[in-house]
Amino acid sequence: MEHWSKRALGSPKLRILAVCAAVSMLVISVAVARGLRARSQSKVARDALVEQMEKAPVFPIRIQQDDDAPVRIVEATVQEISGSDYEKLTSEKSNHLLVVSAPQVKMVNVSGKTVQQVMLVVNDASTQQSQGIVMKNLSVESGSTYTISPASFVKSETLTAVDQHGTVTSSLKPPMKSKKFWLPFADKSQIQVRVGIGFQDGTTWFNRDQRRGN
Amino acid sequence: MTRTKPILIKLMIIFFIALVSGQTARAACEVSCAAICRYTCAFTLTGNCSDEEAFNKVNTCCDSAYENTPGLTNCGRGGELD
Numbered sequence: 001m002e003h004w005s006k007r008a009l010g011s012p013k014l015r016i017l018a019v020c021a022a023v024s025m026l027v028i029s030v031a032v033a034r035g036l037r038a039r040s041q042s043k044v045a046r047d048a049l050v051e052q053m054e055k056a057p058v059f060p061i062r063i064q065q066d067d068d069a070p071v072r073i074v075e076a077t078v079q080e081i082s083g084s085d086y087e088k089l090t091s092e093k094s095n096h097l098l099v100v101s102a103p104q105v106k107m108v109n110v111s112g113k114t115v116q117q118v119m120l121v122v123n124d125a126s127t128q129q130s131q132g133i134v135m136k137n138l139s140v141e142s143g144s145t146y147t148i149s150p151a152s153f154v155k156s157e158t159l160t161a162v163d164q165h166g167t168v169t170s171s172l173k174p175p176m177k178s179k180k181f182w183l184p185f186a187d188k189s190q191i192q193v194r195v196g197i198g199f200q201d202g203t204t205w206f207n208r209d210q211r212r213g214n
Numbered sequence: 215m216t217r218t219k220p221i222l223i224k225l226m227i228i229f230f231i232a233l234v235s236g237q238t239a240r241a242a243c244e245v246s247c248a249a250i251c252r253y254t255c256a257f258t259l260t261g262n263c264s265d266e267e268a269f270n271k272v273n274t275c276c277d278s279a280y281e282n283t284p285g286l287t288n289c290g291r292g293g294e295l296d
Contacts, residue, residue, distance in 0.1 A: 119269055130259040134272050137253040155250045196265045210265035
């Protein structure tokens with residue numbers, strides 16, 4: 001073996017080849033290490049953003065509801081971040097300078113009946129685009145408060161990682177890292193929310209201007 | 215009298231057509247949806263319809279989404295009773 005290697009490396013061509021291979025390996029190792037470092041730095045930056053967002057101020061948005069609504073929205077708010085922070089958080093591009101979160105909507109059941117279903121409609125008044133969320137199989141009794149948070153708009157995802165010692169760790173992906181946490185609407189002052197309600201007794205309720213044929 | 219009757223009928227026809235087309239325009243909306251967890255579903259409305267009309271379409275869409283999305287978990291966060 002020793003004899004073979006001495007003879008092999010004795011050849012100048014093979015010696016050059018061996019040096020080239022060693023240099024290439026070194027370059028590749030450095031590149032991989034740098035890539036891993038950059039990725040972990042970007043993760044640290046994103047986690048700092050998540051913390052920052054959790055403490056970010058909230059802005060009230062418009063509520064559309066009739067005076068005699070059986071389920072009263074008492075509070076509706078959104079959060080707002082810059083387009084660049086949105087890109088750092090979600091790794092998605094945004095066409096807007098500011099990006100608005102899905103709303104947090106707090107409502108009180110004043111109907112005297114049990115609410116089984118809530119349809120929350122989020123509407124952009126400037127473009128008339130609407131999206132929303134529907135929650136079924138609820139049991140919100142009369143007098144109770146029910147809150148829909150922006151996290152409700154996001155499907156739960158678990159992140160699993162294995163470190164260099166082979167230790168596996170799993171954690172819930174922060175919902176704000178999902179693009180579903182954010183609305184495609186540019187201007188928070190144009191955003192309005194309203195609800196449609198399904199009661200346990202099979203009846204439904206909508207704002208007067210949102211009833212069939214209106 | 216004989217002249218006013220056909221005019222009245224024409225007006226009624228025009229009114230009926232306007233009413234029907236108005237209703238159709240309002241009801242012309244499309245719903246796309248995705249199940250988020252068991253019994254929670256996000257949707258997007260395109261077009262113009264009342265919430266009452268959208269409600270039925272959203273429910274149809276979401277019921278199908280629940281059936282066709284494997285591994286849906288219970289909703290652990292989001293809508294909360296206080």
